[in-house]
Amino acid sequence: MFETYHPEIRQLAIFSTVAEGHFHDLMQAAYVQNFPQHVELITEGDPSDFLHIVLAGSVELFSSWHTRETSLATVRPVSTFILAAAVRDAPYLMSARTLEKSRIALIPSQDVRRVFGEDVEFARAVVNELADCYRAVVKNTKDLKLRTSLERLANYLLREQNRQAGAPQFALPYEKRRLASFLGMTPENLSRAFKGLRPYGVVVDGNRISITDQADLVAFAKPSPLIDDRGG
Amino acid sequence: MFETYHPEIRQLAIFSTVAEGHFHDLMQAAYVQNFPQHVELITEGDPSDFLHIVLAGSVELFSSWHTRETSLATVRPVSTFILAAAVRDAPYLMSARTLEKSRIALIPSQDVRRVFGEDVEFARAVVNELADCYRAVVKNTKDLKLRTSLERLANYLLREQNRQAGAPQFALPYEKRRLASFLGMTPENLSRAFKGLRPYGVVVDGNRISITDQADLVAFAKPSPLIDDRGG
DNA sequence: CGGCAAATTGACTCATGTCAAGCTATGTGG
DNA sequence: CCACATAGCTTGACATGAGTCAATTTGCCG
Structure with missing residues (x-):
C-alpha cells in the first residue's frame, strides 16, 4: 500500500x-x-x-x-x-x-x-x-516592498492565470481572506483592490476571475521575471 | 601577496x-x-x-x-x-x-x-x-508583514545594539535614508518613527542612539527569536 | 567659508486599517 | 423543502498610518 x-x-x-x-x-x-x-x-x-x-x-x-x-x-x-x-x-x-x-x-x-x-x-x-x-x-x-497593494494583486492574478491553464477565466485557488493575508492586506482592502482593477479589465464573480483585457492588465501590472517568474 | x-x-x-x-x-x-x-x-x-x-x-x-x-x-x-x-x-x-x-x-x-x-x-x-x-x-x-514601522524600528535598534557591544549607546552603521529603505519606509517617516520611540527611552543625536530605558523599549518591541535572532 | 547632500519639519494628500452593518452563499436540522 | 445559523464577503463611514512636496536646518567636505 x-x-x-x-x-x-x-x-x-x-x-x-x-x-x-x-x-x-x-x-x-x-x-x-x-x-x-x-x-x-x-x-x-x-x-x-x-x-x-x-x-x-x-x-x-x-x-x-x-x-x-x-x-x-x-x-x-x-x-x-x-x-x-x-x-x-x-x-x-x-x-x-x-x-x-x-x-x-x-x-x-x-x-x-x-x-x-x-x-x-x-x-x-x-x-x-x-x-x-x-x-x-x-x-x-x-x-x-516595491509594489502597492493594487500592483501586487494585479501581478498575483497574472501569475495565477499563468499557473493555471493561462485562459482568461480562472478560479482563485483559496479564500479571499487568505489571499488578502498573503498579499499583505486586509480582506476589506482586497475587496476594494478588486474594484480598483475593474478599469484594467478584471471582472470578479465570487471566486471566478475574468481578465477581459489581458494587455491592459499587463500594462498596469508591469510584471518582471525578477519578481514574478516561478522557478526562475 | x-x-x-x-x-x-x-x-x-x-x-x-x-x-x-x-x-x-x-x-x-x-x-x-x-x-x-x-x-x-x-x-x-x-x-x-x-x-x-x-x-x-x-x-x-x-x-x-x-x-x-x-x-x-x-x-x-x-x-x-x-x-x-x-x-x-x-x-x-x-x-x-x-x-x-x-x-x-x-x-x-x-x-x-x-x-x-x-x-x-x-x-x-x-x-x-x-x-x-x-x-x-x-x-x-x-x-x-507582522509589525508596524514603529515596531520594526524598535526591534532593529535592539538587534543592532546586540550586534554591536550591547551597550546602551551605539552608532547607526549607515545613513538613515538607507535604514529607512531597509525597514520599508521613507526617510521622512523614519524621522517621525524615531520621535515616536522617544516615550520608550530612545534618544537620537545624529547617528548616535541612546537607549535610556532598555526594559521599556523591549516591552514595546516585543522581540522574538523567530524573527530577530540572527543565525538562529 | 561655501556648497552640497542628508535630515528634519510642517502641511497636505492618499492609502490602508478599523469598526460596524448588511449581504450572500452554504450547509444543517427541523 | 424551507428556515435558520454560520462564515465569508462586501460596503460605508471613519480614523490612522504613511507617502509626498516643499522649505529649512544640519552636518560634512572641499
Whole structure:
C-alpha cells in the first residue's frame, strides 16, 4: 500500500536523481498520513523532526506574532516544505495547516541529513531546491516592498492565470481572506483592490476571475521575471 | 601577496571544513579586487558568474522596479553574498553596490559548483549557509508583514545594539535614508518613527542612539527569536 | 567659508486599517 | 423543502498610518 506513493515522490526534483538504494532508505524511514481539513501540522518554534511532502490536498504556511497572523505561502502537491529547518536541525520559522483534506509524507530530518552526506546527487538536488526556495522568498520580499497593494494583486492574478491553464477565466485557488493575508492586506482592502482593477479589465464573480483585457492588465501590472517568474 | 587573504576566507563557515586541496583550487581561481565607494558590483538580471565575498568595507544589496528602489540587506566582512544565484547558475535577483571602499573576492561560480560535487564537507557547508540565508529572508518577511514601522524600528535598534557591544549607546552603521529603505519606509517617516520611540527611552543625536530605558523599549518591541535572532 | 547632500519639519494628500452593518452563499436540522 | 445559523464577503463611514512636496536646518567636505 505504501509503495504506491513512491512514483510521485520519486519524480520530485529533489528526489529524482538520488540513487535507488538511498531513495529506498528514505522511503523506509518515512510515514505517510492523511489529515483532515484545518489541522495544524507544525507550529513555529517547534524542533524540526521531519521533512514534509504534500502528496495531495494543500497546506498553508503562516506565522503569528502576538495578536497578528500572516499567510506566507501555499504548498501544493507534489512538493516539500520546511526543507531549511530540516537541513539545519533548527526550529520551524513558520507554522503549517492543511487547507483541505491532505495526504502528507514525513521523512525524518536526520535521514535527510545522512543521505545528503552519502549521495552527491541528492546533495546537489537539496541545494538546488533550497536555492529555489531562497530565491522565491527574495522575490516575494521585492513584491512586498516595491509594489502597492493594487500592483501586487494585479501581478498575483497574472501569475495565477499563468499557473493555471493561462485562459482568461480562472478560479482563485483559496479564500479571499487568505489571499488578502498573503498579499499583505486586509480582506476589506482586497475587496476594494478588486474594484480598483475593474478599469484594467478584471471582472470578479465570487471566486471566478475574468481578465477581459489581458494587455491592459499587463500594462498596469508591469510584471518582471525578477519578481514574478516561478522557478526562475 | 594574494595568499594573505586566505586565512580570513578560510575561517568563513562555508570554507572552514573544505579539504585543503579543494580550498586551494577555489583560491587559485579567485580574484581579489579593491573597489571605491558607491560602485555597482552586480546588477540584477545579469548572469551570476561569481560568488562574492566581502573581505573589507561593506556592500548593500538592493533592488529596483521601475521608479522605485529598496534596500534588502547589508553585507559586512567577512561573508559571502549571492550564493543562491551562483549555485543555480541563474540571474541575480538583487543588485549590489559598495557603501564604502571595499575589498571583494570573486570566485567563479562554476568552480563553486564543481567543488560542491567533489567535497562532501563543502557541500554540507554550502547547504548550511544557504539554509541560513533562507531563514534570514523569511524572518525579514515576517518582520515586514507582522509589525508596524514603529515596531520594526524598535526591534532593529535592539538587534543592532546586540550586534554591536550591547551597550546602551551605539552608532547607526549607515545613513538613515538607507535604514529607512531597509525597514520599508521613507526617510521622512523614519524621522517621525524615531520621535515616536522617544516615550520608550530612545534618544537620537545624529547617528548616535541612546537607549535610556532598555526594559521599556523591549516591552514595546516585543522581540522574538523567530524573527530577530540572527543565525538562529 | 561655501556648497552640497542628508535630515528634519510642517502641511497636505492618499492609502490602508478599523469598526460596524448588511449581504450572500452554504450547509444543517427541523 | 424551507428556515435558520454560520462564515465569508462586501460596503460605508471613519480614523490612522504613511507617502509626498516643499522649505529649512544640519552636518560634512572641499
